[in-house]
Amino acid sequence: xxxxxxxxxxxxxxxxxxxxxxxxxxxxxxxxxxxxxxxxxxxxxxxxxxxxxxxxxxxxxxxxxxxxxxxxxxxxxxxxxxxxxxxxxxxxxxxxxxxxxxxxxxxxxxxxxxxxxxxxxxxxxxxxxxxxxxxxxxxxxxxxxxxxxxxxxxxxxxxxxxxxxxxxxxxxxxxxxxxxxxxxxxxxxxxxxxxxxxxxxxxxxxxxxxxxxxxxxxxxxxxxxxxxxxxxxxxxxxxxxxxxxxxxxxxxxxxxxxxxxxxxxxxxxxxxxxxxxxxxxxxxxxxxxxxxxxxxxxxxxxxxxxxxxxxxxxxxxxxxxxxxxxx
Ligand SMILES: Nc1ncnc2c1ncn2[C@@H]1O[C@H](COP(=O)(O)OP(=O)(O)OP(=O)(O)O)[C@@H](O)[C@H]1O
Ligand code: SF4
Ligand SMILES: [Mg+2]
Numbered sequence: 001x002x003x004x005x006x007x008x009x010x011x012x013x014x015x016x017x018x019x020x021x022x023x024x025x026x027x028x029x030x031x032x033x034x035x036x037x038x039x040x041x042x043x044x045x046x047x048x049x050x051x052x053x054x055x056x057x058x059x060x061x062x063x064x065x066x067x068x069x070x071x072x073x074x075x076x077x078x079x080x081x082x083x084x085x086x087x088x089x090x091x092x093x094x095x096x097x098x099x100x101x102x103x104x105x106x107x108x109x110x111x112x113x114x115x116x117x118x119x120x121x122x123x124x125x126x127x128x129x130x131x132x133x134x135x136x137x138x139x140x141x142x143x144x145x146x147x148x149x150x151x152x153x154x155x156x157x158x159x160x161x162x163x164x165x166x167x168x169x170x171x172x173x174x175x176x177x178x179x180x181x182x183x184x185x186x187x188x189x190x191x192x193x194x195x196x197x198x199x200x201x202x203x204x205x206x207x208x209x210x211x212x213x214x215x216x217x218x219x220x221x222x223x224x225x226x227x228x229x230x231x232x233x234x235x236x237x238x239x240x241x242x243x244x245x246x247x248x249x250x251x252x253x254x255x256x257x258x259x260x261x262x263x264x265x266x267x268x269x270x271x272x273x274x275x276x277x278x279x280x281x282x283x284x285x286x287x288x289x290x291x292x293x294x295x296x297x298x299x300x301x302x303x304x305x306x307x308x309x310x311x312x313x314x315x316x317x318x319x320x321x322x323x324x325x326x327x
Contacts, residue, residue, distance in 0.1 A: 007037070007078075008036060009035075009036055009037060009040075009077055009179055009180060009212045010035060010036040010059070010075070010076055010214070011073075011075040012032060012033055013033050013075070014031050014073070015029055015031070015033070015055065015069065015072035015073075016029055016031060016070050016071035016072050017054055017063065017067055017236075018067070018068065019067050019283070021066070023284075026284055027236060027283065028051055028054050029236045031237065032051070032055060032072075032237060033072075038210055038212055039206070039207065039211065040212050040228045040229065041203065041206065041212075041213040041215055041228050042214050043216075043226065043227030043229070044056075044214060044216045044230070044233060045217065045220060045230060046233035046234055046239075047234070047279075049280055050233040050236070051235070051236040052184070054236075055233070056214060058074065058082070059097070060182055061084070061089035062093075076092065077096075077179065091125075094121060094124065094125055094175075096178050096179050097178050097179070097182065098174060098178040098181045098182070099181070099182050099183075099184070100166075100182070100183040100202075101184050102184060102185040102188045103189055104157070104166045104168065104169045104189075105165070107173075108165065108169060110156065111156075113154050113155065114156070114160075115137055115153045118136075118140060118141075118172060122137060122176065126176060136175075140171040141167075141168070143171070144168070144205070146164055146167055162189065162190050162194070163191065163198065166186065166189075166190060170186075174205060174211070180211065180212045180213070181202075181206060181211055181213045183213060183215050184216045186198065186202065187222075188217075188218070195219075199225070199226055203226050215227060220248070223244060224244060224248050229243050229244060229247075230244045230248070232255065232256045232259065234280065234292055235280055235291035238310055238317075238319065239253045239256060239292065239319050240253040240255075241310065241317050242315055242318075243315060246314065246315050247316060248260060250314065252316060252320065253318050254296045254298050258276035259276070276295060278295040287304070288307075289306055290307060290308055290319075290321065298322060300321070302324075303321055308320055308324060
């Protein structure tokens with residue numbers, strides 16, 4: 001393991017999420033374990049359908065039926081949060097864990113002024129009167145870089161541009177000073193020119209506030225610039241997790257190797273852009289053994305039979321038999 005002096009803020013242990021269907025349960029998240037330290041940014045990457053959002057949703061207690069956690073534990077600051085009653089979890093959401101989603105409009109109510117939404121969140125979680133909460137709301141808008149914040153405080157969400165609206169969402173997520181923020185594709189809906197600004201802002205604010213971040217994205221470039229560690233997910237499992245520099249520069253899992261080959265600007269020639277052939281299996285057709293085996297250029301017999309668990313390899317943890325015993 002890498003040297004991580006802080007005790008973990010978030011611990012996910014052997015998490016399993018299933019969907020009940022008429023034909024029996026579908027396993028969408030299978031034995032996923034990771035932790036995030038205070039102030040640390042964990043990037044989570046992987047193809048569409050890998051289980052990134054479901055993992056985030058399970059952590060904040062917003063899985064919708066028929067999806068449910070069927071095994072494992074989630075701990076926040078040492079306390080289990082996966083089995084709390086709805087009301088107790090609702091208090092943790094917002095106060096201790098903030099969320100930022102791809103579409104700012106899922107977090108903002110179009111019918112209320114931004115000031116009302118910020119003040120309500122602040123007053124729900126912090127002991128402040130209306131006036132104090134309004135002052136804090138203004139300070140937050142200034143902190144997230146909204147020009148003319150004093151005038152804009154009483155505007156409605158539709159009066160902001162997409163990028164400014166996502167800044168408002170970041171202000172809302174930070175309003176109660178949570179210890180953890182789950183950001184799920186926070187910039188995907190925005191113009192490319194604005195994406196980097198928002199990510200830089202999120203990173204700076206979280207660093208200043210000591211907030212831990214789980215940053216879900218398709219964008220390896222964003223991860224390379226923002227994350228301290230990165231988890232690569234494939235078919236509901238973690239294929240590789242480790243310090244970002246290790247994973248980007250010395251990927252071990254053949255799937256990570258393929259992903260890294262697919263990003264320009266990381267020392268690779270754009271002309272050498274590789275695409276991983278094939279596609280990720282559906283939940284009802286995950287092959288036995290290693291889920292990546294039908295697409296893996298390094299596949300061998302054991303891969304089709306035994307499922308590899310993450311094992312320590314050069315500072316990372318890698319779920320691949322190439323690094324297993326007897327190989
Ligand atoms: N309500 C549901 N019922 C059945 N399967 C679901 C449901 N919601 C999600 N899934 C499945 O769970 C798997 C993981 O989905 P998830 O949304 O976590 O993927 P993701 O990694 O976030 O993908 P993307 O990059 O497209 O956002 C997918 O196979 C998806 O089809
Ligand atoms: S376990 Fe086998 S199939 Fe899976 S990634 Fe490693 S070499 Fe490839
Ligand atoms: Mg998703």
